[in-house]
Amino acid sequence: xxxxxxxxxxxxxxxxxxxxxxxxxxxxxxxxxxxxxxxxxxxxxxxxxxxxxxxxxxxxxxxxxxxxxxxxxxxxxxxxxxxxxxxxxxxxxxxxxxxxxxxxxxxxxxxxxxxxxxxxxxxx
Amino acid sequence: xxxxxxxxxxxxxxxxxxxxxxxxxxxxxxxxxxxxxxxxxxxxxxxxxxxxxxxxxxxxxxxxxxxxxxxxxxxxxxxxxxxxxxxxxxxxxxxxxxxxxxxxxxxxxxxxxxxxxxxxxxxxxxxxxxxxxxxxxxxxxxxxxxxxxxxxxxxxxxxxxxxxxxxxxxxxxxxxxxxxxx
Numbered sequence: 001x002x003x004x005x006x007x008x009x010x011x012x013x014x015x016x017x018x019x020x021x022x023x024x025x026x027x028x029x030x031x032x033x034x035x036x037x038x039x040x041x042x043x044x045x046x047x048x049x050x051x052x053x054x055x056x057x058x059x060x061x062x063x064x065x066x067x068x069x070x071x072x073x074x075x076x077x078x079x080x081x082x083x084x085x086x087x088x089x090x091x092x093x094x095x096x097x098x099x100x101x102x103x104x105x106x107x108x109x110x111x112x113x114x115x116x117x118x119x120x121x122x123x124x
Numbered sequence: 125x126x127x128x129x130x131x132x133x134x135x136x137x138x139x140x141x142x143x144x145x146x147x148x149x150x151x152x153x154x155x156x157x158x159x160x161x162x163x164x165x166x167x168x169x170x171x172x173x174x175x176x177x178x179x180x181x182x183x184x185x186x187x188x189x190x191x192x193x194x195x196x197x198x199x200x201x202x203x204x205x206x207x208x209x210x211x212x213x214x215x216x217x218x219x220x221x222x223x224x225x226x227x228x229x230x231x232x233x234x235x236x237x238x239x240x241x242x243x244x245x246x247x248x249x250x251x252x253x254x255x256x257x258x259x260x261x262x263x264x265x266x267x268x269x270x271x272x273x274x275x276x277x278x279x280x281x282x283x284x285x286x287x288x289x290x291x292x293x294x295x296x297x298x299x300x301x302x303x304x305x306x
Contacts, residue, residue: 103172
């Protein structure tokens with residue numbers, strides 16, 4: 001499978017999904033006009049990756065800001081991984097947040113509560 | 125004189141307006157206004173919250189205002205409304221105003237009342253529950269914006285609905301955020 005690489009813009013994060021290593025990085029800000037439209041390509045890639053490969057998946061989120069419709073899309077991504085994890089796939093999620101950003105920390109904690117996945121928080 | 129600019133200037137000073145915009149809000153404009161807000165408030169550690177509330181309000185106007193404007197240069201129809209960020213002794217106020225249909229007005233009023241009656245813990249629960257469900261019909265986002273703003277507001281929403289035309293109302297929403305640390 002080819003990698004999924006999308007450059008960062010003012011309102012969308014950088015997407016760097018490495019098909020070889022299974023390391024998936026999402027970083028930046030997210031408040032596009034339509035979050036669902038932007039994240040559809042990400043969800044499609046992830047779906048296909050889960051279905052056609054077997055290596056462990058490491059997903060890193062490093063948001064400095066995301067809006068509420070993005071929040072829904074993040075949960076959609078995590079739900080795909082949750083289903084794969086339930087079927088035995090090795091999955092690890094890390095939520096990176098700036099150490100003085102309590103809201104971002106709380107957001108990570110809430111996703112961790114919502115999803116049954118190995119999920120860790122990491123301050124930077 | 126067609127417009128009393130001096131009075132406008134003095135009123136803005138007196139009300140300590142940090143940012144105001146009235147008109148068609150495109151995504152591109154929202155980004156520019158957002159940068160302006162961030163520049164003006166970068167000294168305050170509540171900037172992230174204020175910015176977040178601003179984005180939710182601006183995107184609500186962009187997507188849901190009952191008053192639309194066709195922007196020729198981008199070939200897109202966007203919502204029209206007004207956003208004001210002002211400063212008081214201890215608070216920042218982020219306020220939005222826009223036209224809504226009568227049906228939306230009733231729904232919004234009920235929703236604001238409901239959210240105002242909930243504790244922060246209940247709001248958090250509602251947010252997480254709602255996020256797991258499919259978006260409400262007609263929603264372009266996730267139907268989470270109001271709940272998120274209620275969570276970020278340090279006071280209950282101040283809101284009002286007033287008749288605008290025969291089939292629309294003017295919806296005003298105000299969110300207050302403390303200046304000092306929580």
